[in-house]
Amino acid sequence: xxxxxxxxxxxxxxxxxxxxxxxxxxxxxxxxxxxxxxxxxxxxxxxxxxxxxxxxxxxxxxxxxxxxxxxxxxxxxxxxxxxxxxxxxxxxxxxxxxxxxxxxxxxxxxxxxxxxxxxxxxxxxxxxxxxxxxxxxxxxxxxxxxxxxxxxxxxxxxxxxxxxxxxxxxxxxxxxxxxxxxxxxxxxxxxxxxxxxxxxxxxxxxxxxxxxxxxxxxxxxxxxxxx
Amino acid sequence: xxxxxxxxxxxxxxxxxxxxxxxxxxxxxxxxxxxxxxxxxxxxxxxxxxxxxxxxxxxxxxxxxxxxxxxxxxxxxxxxxxxxxxxxxxxxxxxxxxxxxxxxxxxxxxxxxxxxxxxxxxxxxxxxxxxxxxxxxxxxxxxxxxxxxxxxxxxxxxxxxxxxxxxxxxxxxxxxxxxxxxxxxxxxxxxxxxxxxxxxxxxxxxxxxxxxxxxxxxxxxxxxxxxxxxxxxxxx
Numbered sequence: 001x002x003x004x005x006x007x008x009x010x011x012x013x014x015x016x017x018x019x020x021x022x023x024x025x026x027x028x029x030x031x032x033x034x035x036x037x038x039x040x041x042x043x044x045x046x047x048x049x050x051x052x053x054x055x056x057x058x059x060x061x062x063x064x065x066x067x068x069x070x071x072x073x074x075x076x077x078x079x080x081x082x083x084x085x086x087x088x089x090x091x092x093x094x095x096x097x098x099x100x101x102x103x104x105x106x107x108x109x110x111x112x113x114x115x116x117x118x119x120x121x122x123x124x125x126x127x128x129x130x131x132x133x134x135x136x137x138x139x140x141x142x143x144x145x146x147x148x149x150x151x152x153x154x155x156x157x158x159x160x161x162x163x164x165x166x167x168x169x170x171x172x173x174x175x176x177x178x179x180x181x182x183x184x185x186x187x188x189x190x191x192x193x194x195x196x197x198x199x200x201x202x203x204x205x206x207x208x209x210x211x212x213x214x215x216x217x218x219x220x221x222x223x224x225x226x227x
Numbered sequence: 228x229x230x231x232x233x234x235x236x237x238x239x240x241x242x243x244x245x246x247x248x249x250x251x252x253x254x255x256x257x258x259x260x261x262x263x264x265x266x267x268x269x270x271x272x273x274x275x276x277x278x279x280x281x282x283x284x285x286x287x288x289x290x291x292x293x294x295x296x297x298x299x300x301x302x303x304x305x306x307x308x309x310x311x312x313x314x315x316x317x318x319x320x321x322x323x324x325x326x327x328x329x330x331x332x333x334x335x336x337x338x339x340x341x342x343x344x345x346x347x348x349x350x351x352x353x354x355x356x357x358x359x360x361x362x363x364x365x366x367x368x369x370x371x372x373x374x375x376x377x378x379x380x381x382x383x384x385x386x387x388x389x390x391x392x393x394x395x396x397x398x399x400x401x402x403x404x405x406x407x408x409x410x411x412x413x414x415x416x417x418x419x420x421x422x423x424x425x426x427x428x429x430x431x432x433x434x435x436x437x438x439x440x441x442x443x444x445x446x447x448x449x450x451x452x453x454x455x456x457x458x459x460x461x462x463x
Binding site for chain 1: 303355359362365366370373376380383384385387391
């Protein structure tokens, strides 16, 4: 319980820094908006069948891209001010530091989704609000997966010179199962007629994937991030 | 003896490879089946020959990945860089064998399925595995001093993640493997050719791995010497 409280403190610290500067949220949201604009030109919104087929990919690609940007930036901030050391020296377990950072990252990715999903529905006529509850659940589970696995590697890459290019190189192959499950769940929800049962299968899959990698992240974080 | 290991192994693998090529293209009959007086639809004739290379290399791919996984785990446990050298070398060799497996598989697929690629579980999994291996090699090359930890993390996460994909995509249309798979049901003439090919590539795999371990170890030792020189103020 104490661990969760400490993690919450770290997460709140990260979010408060972000709320004051708004640097990551603003750039991420604007980037996601631009992505949706590009999608609208690339895929004609008038072709509803095409949009139905492509919109799951659009959503998850946007989450993947903005997620990597946010991860890189959030950990760069700690490096620039050399506050990572202070964070690691603070009298909380490293697990709490990791959990806190990953929770804050999840919140940032969700902030993008909150803007991205309505925009896709608005500009591309995508029927994303057919089953809002299931879609929200899938996106939340996806954001958790990206944030936790991403935080492990963003933290280990902190001292590496070419971390900006290496983060996606490492992350995307590892996240492929998550993206497959996420897009399949979304596709089942926006299809006509929608297949909620199939969507639930993939949402459960996302849940299992998250659980496995959550345990793995908590288990390896300490041995991977040694200052 | 140590000095001679690589040349001897290389010579042995060259000889066995030549022998296996003789068996594959001369001794093993061309594969086709006739049912009810008609050619059976899965008859591949000469195209079947690529099987001896594809499957043997796939075995070596898994051997290399297994070696890398085991040595990575031992490295994280003992922190002895000797094991890390072997892991790095095994991944480099695995990237090479993986590329060959994907290429030969594609050629076979064009002949058998009339498409170069098919998002079928085993193909998807092999591709993903190969992408993780390439990512691992890139990390090794560009991540600098903390590369060993990042790479070990990638190996562990990848090891857990890859099996996920197997249950996720499409129908299984790859020819079966394992206890009642293609290899176990081969006729005697095919089996000798196949065994020869496996032995040849196994020797080749061992040769490549030893050579690569020597290089990675030498690189690490040079790096450590340089660091020691810098610490002592001998080097600039």
